[in-house]
Amino acid sequence: MALMLTLVLSLLELGSGQWQVLGPYKPVGALVGEDTVFSCFLSPATNAEAMEVRFFKERFSTVVHLYKDGEDQKYLQVPAYRGRTVLVKDFMADGHVSLVLKNITLSDAGLYGCWFNSQTYDREAIWELKVSALGSTPVISVMGYGDGGIQLLCQSSGWFPKPTVKWKGPKGQVLSSGYKTNSDRNNLFNVETSFTIQENTGNVSCAIQLVEHSQAVESSVWIRESFFKPSSWRLPSILLGILCFGLFVGVTGMIVVYLSMSRGKISAELDWRRKHGTAEWREARKHAVEVTLDPDTAHPQLYVSDLKSVIFKEAPQDVSYTEKRFKRKCVVASQGFQTGQHYWEVDVGHNESWCLGVCQDNVHRWEEDLDLSPIRGYWVLRRREEHDYFTLDPHRVTVVPGIHPTRVGVFLDCERRIISFFSVNDQSLIYTMDYPLEGTLRPYILPQTYKENELTPIFIPSLSQE
Structure with a gap:
């Protein structure tokens, strides 16, 4: 019933030569550090050059930008928006204005409005600004060997809201999605996730993404196959442990075996690089x-x-x-x-x-x-x-x-x-x-x-x- 009454009143106003203000019809999304644009226009099209046009946040008195008497009244802006707004007036004769808000911050999120006043008639439109922050490029660290594989750590900072994190294989398949976050003093989220590779998987990626954004921020690390090849140290180390020690010393021997395997894998990787890299380097140096x-x-x-x-x-x-x-x-x-x-x-x-x-x-x-x-x-x-x-x-x-x-x-x-x-x-x-x-x-x-x-x-x- 209330909606029907509103529509009737709007039709009566339009029939009497009045206008409505139309703003963004859905929430406006913006990234921290970037610029965004709010567009408002009068329907039907009406010349707004002689009107007062006010953009505000949350409350009418919180002036984001004010246009009055044919000029921008910058001294009336709240300090947080001074030097950060530009009113585009190219189509003001048609009742269309756009406000550019520069260098978006997290504190800019909230409800905004644009208000048009012709001294005899005024109307406003309200919408929401949602602010997100893309964090830093993930940093992948090789932590060493453990739990039967290679342990990787992925870290990134500066996200808002809380992102999703996935480890992915060379074909884009999801390997793991477990992670933890904490927020800093600026209410931005820091992300940390670990993953243990049990077998050769080639390129492994750490992808971090905001739900509202389709593009992920991603880093990858190349795990060469030689990391997973059995080391030639393995059998001698095991035999040495069995022959020279008893049960207790045998356990110690197994630890030696494990360390030897790790050292052998790393040595195999470095040997591969030296063997193939030296030939390429000598050729390149020519x-x-x-x-x-x-x-x-x-x-x-x-x-x-x-x-x-x-x-x-x-x-x-x-x-x-x-x-x-x-x-x-x-x-x-x-x-x-x-x-x-x-x-x-x-x-x-x-x-x-x-x-x-x-x-x-x-x-x-x-x-x-x-x-x-x-x-x-x-x-x-x-x-x-x-x-x-x-x-x-x-x-x-x-x-x-x-x-x-x-x-x-x-x-x-x-x-x-x-x-x-x-x-x-x-x-x-x-x-x-x-x-x-x-x-x-x-x-x-x-x-x-x-x-x-x-x-x-x-x-x-x-x-x-x-």
Whole structure:
């Protein structure tokens, strides 16, 4: 009965030349850090240029944006929205306005309204803004051997609301979905999940997803088959335990067997890398080229010396800003490659954090927060802290070098469209990735930018002189 009365009143108002305000017909979804748009319009279309238009949150007095007397009245905004709103007035003569709300935060979630007032008549529309936060790219760590397999740990932070987490096999099949979460002081959820691989499964992925979003944030780790091959140490260790000890010592012997198996599996993996990687590295090194850094591309806090060395310093240099210079704290080479085969080495020393590889010449150099992924035109190997080596291919792939390399070889094969990273220290292959896109690629370096007093320069040695 009430609904019928409302409809009748609306028809009477429209019949008398009045209008209604129509806003978003369903909740508006937005991600933390992004912008969103609220659109409201009058039906039937009515010129709103001389009207007062107010966007508010929860209460009429909480002004998000106010348009009055033909101007934006920014001084009446509540402080939380100052400098974050833009009213689009291009179609105001037709009664259509849009409000851009920038840099969404969790606290922006709630009910919003738009109110139109023609001095003789006013109406409003109400809708809900739902805010979500996509967390960090999952970090997969190999914890070791236990429970009859390889133990993996996946961690990510900064999610809202609570996400779902799944371990997936190489064909996308779900392996496990158990996980735990905790919230930080900003009410964002941190996620942690573990999984034990009992047999060879190739690529294993950790996928984290919000229910409202179809796209998952995913990382993967490649578990080579050799990890699961029986070690040649197994039988001698068992026989030694049985022959030399009694029951108690026999139990101790079984522990030795278990440790030997683990050590044998790791040794088998490293032996495979050395055997195959050394041959590839030697072949790649035949294509050594001279690479020099371009100071005009370096961030002001990166100091380039002799076109070969780069180091980060807190005090920025006084440099000219051009289209070539990166906003991210990185530098690229003067040389660019489109065809042929090219190999160079980068001496990273004992710095705990670095990133190197290649990037397309036309990457967005003034955008600092983009992921260094193939989707953005970057094919790079990264090290963060002591044991965290990874690349984006395009999802996060954790790699485990045999040793911590102090010199890394980069091989760009433009004919086969591949990029390989080598540990020069033990002449082993670290990882190979494809690049399907055409265009010029330039050597890329992002040095460590913290612990300044402990930093050492990263430099590109001249291989022709060695």
